[in-house]
Amino acid sequence: MCECCGQDKDIYLPQLATVNKARMMNGTELYLNLSMDAEPLDYKPGQFVEVSIPGFGEAPISISSSPTQKGYFELVVRKIGNVTSMIHKLKIGDKIGIRGPFGNGCYPIEEAKGKNLVFICGGIGLVPQRSFINYVLDNRSDYGNITVLLGTKCHTQRFFHSELRQWSQRSDIRLLETVDEKDDCWQGNVGVVTTLIPKIESELGSAFTFICGPPVMYKFVIMALAEENVSRDRIFVNLERKMKCGVGKCGHCQINNFYVCVDGPVFRCSELAVAPEAI
Amino acid sequence: MSVKKLSKESLLNWVDEIISTKKKVYGVQKHKDKTDRFEFAPLDSTADLRLDYDVTVLPPKKYFQPPTETLVAFDLKGGYKAACDTEKFIVIGIHPYDMIAINQMDELFQKDNYDSHYMTRRNNATIIACDVATASKDIFASSMKTATVKKGYDILLTDIGNGYVAEAATKKGQLLLDKAKTEKASDADIKARQAVWENNEKNLNKHPLNCQxxxxxxxxxxxxxxxxxxxxxxxxxxxxxxxxxxxxxxxxxxxxxxxxxxxxxxxxxxxxxxxxxxxxxxxxxxxxxxxxxxxxxxxxxxxxxxxxxxxxxxxxxxxxxxxxxxxxxxxxxxxxxxxxxxxxxxxxxx
Known part of the structure; x- marks a missing residue:
């Protein structure tokens, strides 16, 4: 409790976490395994945290691990701006500030039970989706068929190699991959991620579909799903925007009437009909 | 809470007394640089207070959400400490439309995630609002139904020509108003105030909106x-x-x-x-x-x-x-x- 104003909680005050593991996954993506020093992070698939680097600021980062994994949480951070470049300098044992978890719009854990699930990921769009994919794998009997479509620019930008290998070896999850740019080291599919949609074997119309990737990707994936007669109330998109506060005050992440930080980041596509800025 | 009448002289004496307390007091006065305009600024002398102002360059929100404020102090080793501005202060001369804006901000900063930085400042403020005496050149408060205000302030002053009607709306406001030399507001005073409200609700309207x-x-x-x-x-x-x-x-x-x-x-x-x-x-x-x-x-x-x-x-x-x-x-x-x-x-x- 604050000594001067008597408030229980300051929504802007980071809590300390310790870096358990830190390793580069490819040229740009850093994997972090963290534990909160005080209260463990109580989160749902789809939520994010604000990672704080004193002197540089904060960056909103999706939680990549499933809450079924206890005692730690995982982040994957692309080196792209000031704060993320500093996050890339973290080493095992370092302390880091965390606020959150944030986001009331999470993956529909309950509603999706019994349904076939399709995850369509573009590049690091896999990171937040992985939280729900692993949650489903840890509660496998509650859900129907799982298909993961993953599109990456080129094979050198792929990450979570061993986990992807495990998924492709399991019989209860189907992983389809493609890369945009062909090279000699890649034997698989070539083309954008929408080219994988006709290869989905399970019934698409009744499935729940989850999309996460670069901003340009959503429109094309939704169009491709429309051709397969997937209704928009079964499509969920995981959106990103500039964020500062994470708590619905600062206004940066606003998409028409929604705040990505409190109303999202996972939105049901049909609800975004009133938000033309979304996609 | 009570409705009182203050002569113009007793208002000035009362403000003198408020300024002489140790609290921070802000009031409307001539803008330091743009001298044909007004601003909210620290009030050092009662003579500077201008309750007949039309509009200030910046709204009084700057006292609740300052242009720059510290949220958290940090050190590079990873220590974080929440900043907290607990100074009590008084703002004199907030117009109804600005009061309504503050009421809206109160709701938004409390909603969903309680913003203690804004709310601590808000709770430490005593607001002496005043009804508009001079319409600014671009005001359209009548159109927006913000020409008068019913809540948010601690005291509301209304200039009725031969003095001010002062209504305390909170305990904090009542305690402060008790320090003034007041008399009971007569029926005629209350009627005069009502006339000011009715006039403002109609005539603060330089840009009429053609719908509700x-x-x-x-x-x-x-x-x-x-x-x-x-x-x-x-x-x-x-x-x-x-x-x-x-x-x-x-x-x-x-x-x-x-x-x-x-x-x-x-x-x-x-x-x-x-x-x-x-x-x-x-x-x-x-x-x-x-x-x-x-x-x-x-x-x-x-x-x-x-x-x-x-x-x-x-x-x-x-x-x-x-x-x-x-x-x-x-x-x-x-x-x-x-x-x-x-x-x-x-x-x-x-």
């Missing part, structure tokens, strides 16, 4: 792709002046400021503006609202539709007219845009 403010949200429902956004935004400088002077704009940026020791610093929030280029820009250089017209539209949708949906339908434009005066290309007037949309949609109906 509660109808704006529905009006905007069908106007998203209207040509007015492109037309107006053509001359927009993206300077964000309309945001900076607006009593209901509260968007902010957060940045870290290092101290000279290079070991510690402050995480600060500063006013931001949705009209500014870069407001939605993320690394590496992707801007979600890159077009001027999209940003121009966003501001008016926020005032007329988005924020109202969070605060029970109240329009988040209080009709102070500051944006009209601050906008160099003269495109910011919300009434002009809303009236234009009204004309066009009624033309469609015909």
């Amino acid at each position: 403010p509660s109808e704006v949200s529905e009006l905007l429902e069908k106007a998203y792709n209207h040509p007015v956004w492109e037309e107006k935004a053509k001359t927009c400088f993206s300077c964000g002046s309309c945001n900076q002077v607006c009593p209901t704009c509260y968007c902010f940026n957060v940045h870290d400021d290092m101290n000279w020791d290079l070991k510690s610093g402050d995480r600060k929030r500063t006013w931001d503006g949705c009209l500014l280029d870069g407001f939605t820009k993320v690394a590496p250089d992707h801007e979600f609202r890159a077009k001027k017209s999209d940003r121009f539209r966003h501001r008016l949708y926020r005032k007329g539709k988005y924020v109202p949906s969070k605060i029970g339908g109240q329009i988040a434009c209080v009709g102070c007219g500051r944006c009209i005066g601050a906008c160099l290309p003269d495109i910011a007037n919300p009434v002009k845009v809303y009236n234009r949309l009204l004309e066009d949609t009624s033309a469609v109906k015909k």
Whole structure:
């Protein structure tokens, strides 16, 4: 409790976490395994945290691990701006500030039970989706068929190699991959991620579909799903925007009437009909 | 709570006494640099107080959400400490439209996630509001139903010509008003105040809106792709002046400021503006609202539709007219845009 104003909680005050593991996954993506020093992070698939680097600021980062994994949480951070470049300098044992978890719009854990699930990921769009994919794998009997479509620019930008290998070896999850740019080291599919949609074997119309990737990707994936007669109330998109506060005050992440930080980041596509800025 | 009458002289004596207490006192006075205009500033002398002002350059929101404030103090080793501004203060001369803007901010900063920085300051404030005595050149508070106010202040003063009617609305206000030399307000005084209210509710209206403010949200429902956004935004400088002077704009940026020791610093929030280029820009250089017209539209949708949906339908434009005066290309007037949309949609109906 604050000594001067008597408030229980300051929504802007980071809590300390310790870096358990830190390793580069490819040229740009850093994997972090963290534990909160005080209260463990109580989160749902789809939520994010604000990672704080004193002197540089904060960056909103999706939680990549499933809450079924206890005692730690995982982040994957692309080196792209000031704060993320500093996050890339973290080493095992370092302390880091965390606020959150944030986001009331999470993956529909309950509603999706019994349904076939399709995850369509573009590049690091896999990171937040992985939280729900692993949650489903840890509660496998509650859900129907799982298909993961993953599109990456080129094979050198792929990450979570061993986990992807495990998924492709399991019989209860189907992983389809493609890369945009062909090279000699890649034997698989070539083309954008929408080219994988006709290869989905399970019934698409009744499935729940989850999309996460670069901003340009959503429109094309939704169009491709429309051709397969997937209704928009079964499509969920995981959106990103500039964020500062994470708590619905600062206004940066606003998409028409929604705040990505409190109303999202996972939105049901049909609800975004009133938000033309979304996609 | 009581309704009292103060002579003009006893008001001045009372303010003298308020200033002589150790509390911080802010009041409306002539602007230090722009001497033909007014500002809220620390009140050192009762003689400076101008309750007959028309409008201030900046709204009093600066005392509740300062242009820059520290949220968290940090050191590079990873220590974080919440900052807390607990100083008590008094603001004298807040007009009804600005009071209503503060009431809206109170709701928004408490909603969902309680913002203790804003609310601590708000709870430490004593507000002496006053009814408008001089209409500013761009005011349209009558149109927005913000020409009078019923809550939020601790004391409300109304100039009735031969003195002020003062009504305490809170215990805090009552205690402060008890220090003034007052008499009981007569029926004639109350009637005179009522006349001021009725006059203001009608005549603070330099830019009449041709519909009820509660109808704006529905009006905007069908106007998203209207040509007015492109037309107006053509001359927009993206300077964000309309945001900076607006009593209901509260968007902010957060940045870290290092101290000279290079070991510690402050995480600060500063006013931001949705009209500014870069407001939605993320690394590496992707801007979600890159077009001027999209940003121009966003501001008016926020005032007329988005924020109202969070605060029970109240329009988040209080009709102070500051944006009209601050906008160099003269495109910011919300009434002009809303009236234009009204004309066009009624033309469609015909």
